[in-house]
Amino acid sequence: MSLLHIKDLRLGFKTLAGQVDVLHGIDLDIAAGEKIALVGESGSGKSVTARIVLGLLQETRTARINGTVQFDGQDINSMSARDRATLRGTEMSIIFQDPTSSLNPMFTIGNQFTEVLRRRDPKLSKADSHVRATTLLDEVAIPDPARVLRAYPFQLSGGMNQRVMIAMALANKPKLLLADEPGTALDVSVQAQTLTLMRDMVVQNGTSVLFISHNLGVVREFADRIYVIYRGNIVEDGPTDALFANPQHAYTRALMSAVPRITGVGIPEVPEVSDDFLAPRISHGDAL
Amino acid sequence: MIRTLRILAANPLSLLGLTLVILITLAAIFAPWIAPFPTHNGAVVDFLNNNRPPSSHNWMGTDLVGRDIFSRILFAYQISLTLGVVVLAIAVPIGTMIGLLAGYIGGWLEMVLMRIVDVFLSIPPLVLAIAMMGVLEPTLTNAMLAVTAMWWPWYARLVYSIARGEREEGYVLAAEVIGAGAGHIAFREILPNCLPAIITKMTLDMGFVIIIASSLSFLGLGVQPPTADLGSMVAEGARYLPDSWWLTVFPGLAILVAVFGFNLLGDGLRDVLGVDE
Amino acid sequence: MTLLALNGLTKTFETPTGPVHAVSDVSLNVQAGECLAIVGESGSGKTTIANMILGILAATSGEIAFDRQTLSAKRSAKQRRRIQLVQQNPLTSLNPKRSIGASVRLGLDVYDIGKKSGRWTAVEAALDAVGLPGNMRTRAPASLSGGQRQRVSIARALACDPRLLVLDEPTSALDVLVQARVLLLLNDLRAKHGLTYIFITHDLAVVRNVADRVAVFQSGQLVELGETSQIFSAPKAAYTRQLIGAVPVVDAAELNLRNKLAEGV
Secondary structure, eight states: OOSEEEEEEEEEEEETTEEEEEEEEEEEEEOTTOEEEEEOOTTSSHHHHHHHHTTOSTTOTTEEEEEEEEETTEETTTSOHHHHHHHBTTTEEEEOSOHHHHSOTTSOHHHHHHHHHHHHOTTOOHHHHHHHHHHHHHHTTOSOHHHHHHSOGGGSOHHHHHHHHHHHHHHTOOSEEEEESTTTTSOHHHHHHHHHHHHHHHHHHTOEEEEEESOHHHHHTTOSEEEEEETTEEEEEEEHHHHHHSOOSHHHHHHHHHSOOTTOOOOOOOOSSOGGGGSOOEEOOOOO | OHHHHHHHHHSHHHHHHHHHHHHHHHHHHHHHHHOSSGGGGSSOOOGGGTTOOSOSSSTTOBOTTSOBHHHHHHHHHHHHHHHHHHHHHHHHHHHHHHHHHHHHHOHHHHHHHHHHHHHHHHSOHHHHHHHHHHHSOOOHHHHHHHHHHHHHHHHHHHHHHHHHHHTTSHHHHHHHHHTOOHHHIIIIIIHHHHHHHHHHHHHHHHHHHHHHHHHHHHTTOSSOTTSOOHHHHHHHHHTTTTTTTHHHHHHHHHHHHHHHHHHHHHHHHHHHHTOOO | OEEEEEEEEEEEEEETTEEEEEEEEEEEEEETTOEEEEEOOTTSSHHHHHHHHTTSSOOSEEEEEETTEEEOSSOOHHHHHTEEEEOSOTTTTSOTTSOHHHHHHHHHHHTTOSOGGGHHHHHHHHHHHTTOOGGGGGOOGGGSOHHHHHHHHHHHHHTTOOSEEEEESTTTTSOHHHHHHHHHHHHHHHHHHTOEEEEEESOHHHHHHHOSEEEEEETTEEEEEEEHHHHTTSOOSHHHHHHHHTSOOOSHHHHHHHHHHTTTO
16 A cells, blocks of 8 residues: 555635636556656646645635545545644655755754654653754754754854755655655755765665655656656656656657756757647556 | 726726725815815814714714814815825935936945935934924924935835846846946936836835825824825824724724725735736 | 956955955956956955946945947946846746746847837747747746746847846756756857857856856955866966866766876865
8 A cells, every 4th residue: 555645536625717727637546665857847737746645725715626635544634733733754754955944044953853843742851852863963964963952053054955955855754755846956066965965865764755856867867656746737657767768658759858968969849838748648568 | 007997997906995995086186076075174163063973974973173074085185195206206206316326336336325314214214204393383284295205215125126137137237238328328228128017016105195294294293284184083083982983993994095005906906017026 | 358347356245253355466368259257256256246247336445448449337228138147046037027038128129129019029039049949938937947938148148239147057946857958048149149158156166168168256256277188198286276176077087087187186
């Protein structure tokens, strides 16, 4: 049974001008320990999908959500807001694009760790939390954890903050980690290191990952399976190797050919929009 | 514009504000025609009918010399709104210009201008107005002058803080690289981005100007009798409370309604225009 | 011929924690008609160099010569005209309270290009040249997509009739399909108008496909300068190899190349 099972997920927003439909029936599954990438451009609906999984969009008055979103056997959409909130930070966590602005500038890293750890263990003492946080920071290869715990986010580099975020996100050993364009705000070499670290940690902990990105290259090195999303529809999905070796949907092919190559083959003429992109979904089946 | 009105109308509070402001404005404009006793704005006496409580003949009663209070309130609105409009029409451009130049050009100009602004802001507004009126003759014109003098610095500071932020934006850099002059950048690029905040503040300020003006005339420093003015009407009737309550309560309510209306409208505009201070 | 020459260009910032050497003794020439990529990570000094070239930041020492004329940060509008900028952020680089036509028209008005009565027509032609319908000129930036806004920025820069275009991460904020179209547009425009580009970016894969030469910067210093094909076949500096090694790759051929070039890092 999947850890995360999304079936026919539809999302619309009620506006003054009527209902605007954003997701038109998303199907997506993540098994325990699997690393899944959801790849799409801006406006594709990838970020709102993550918010629905986290249970954040259900409380928005103008949001109309239909379909099944099951996490660990429980239906997210029909849960109470409080139950959804309990899952966040414990069974499910998220890391964001810009680490420095996602951390609270008013509190030290140590304080923020305490807050995170207390989600699982409300009676945790500050001393114990310090010890646990130090261990976690060690795991993300941060030298001198004591100094980092005393520091404020603005005093640390982007790369350091990203590692802190990863450590915090995995602190409570969640079953599912969502990563929304992680590392895009970082330099390329730092991003590469950070993603390698993230991959190692999730594999070590057996955490499932939903990795949201627009960058095919980054995704190729991280994910086991990929879902390509275009304008609120999944257009192609399959194991990473199969998808990259043989992309079939017109949109996936356009995306792949448009990524600049260091082999210098030039920039191809690809359309920004095309009716071919609206072709039905192609599924590459399961990995071996 | 239409879209702004539609969004305003969707919110009950700002709709109320808009309605009140429209009613007051119409009342002020059409006072000579809708007032039951249009002549009562001036030096009219009717001692047979004086100090009467509200009745079907005089909806808000009559004052000490027999004039209809309702009619006088309508004419008083003319004074209040005129004062508000004139004060803002002078204070806003002056304050905006100073704030804009100080904010964009910076350097010693910024220092000099903002210190002048600080000096004005450090004097309690009413005190400044009273001091000026002590020197000048108490007329409507001089009252407007006094209130204007204390009003422009607030706009200077508001526009200054916005301009300082906007000058770091990409579009300002783009204009600088293209070679546009400081005048163009300040007035054609930055100023339009200050307008939502300025307009919102102007609407809220109408209410405050009315209060300040009423305070001045309450102290006898504003418009002189026999012209109808909300503040002096409140002052006249104050010593007859609580017996002849209508002498004070109705003009007081009239001030309240005006301020309330403009405040609600201003708050609504702030939401619509997306202004955060 | 050399269009832009940087000679010993240095910029040091005095901060409360001591001097920061943002740019140290940089010398290079930009040839007319070429696309020179300036590559580096944060702290490399690439933005500081761009700001000095554009005349919005004064150099601490060193010289900038454009068309053999020395330029300082205090330059006349006439001197500004021929060096224009396309910024990274499509949204903030356009005035939200002005129509895109008004933004594009600015250069025409500042430099009195063409007759006043014909300027709106010229604006429409400028939008057309970047692939946007001319009748869009009354639209506000907020109603446009990121790619469209970036095209407007390009049109605005070209309206001044420049010779050198500084492009500061022009496609970094764009989706991959949109980026491809904008890069193609930039290539076309360069060929058509005989422009020279200084293309600043952190994205080496883009560099490989648009630049003639590459200048690699680290901590304010020029680390390597060479023809693109040479940098991507036999990079000399260890830092260059490190940067190449970190590029996310999409196909097997790239993977092989990357592994080969990043060897020994």
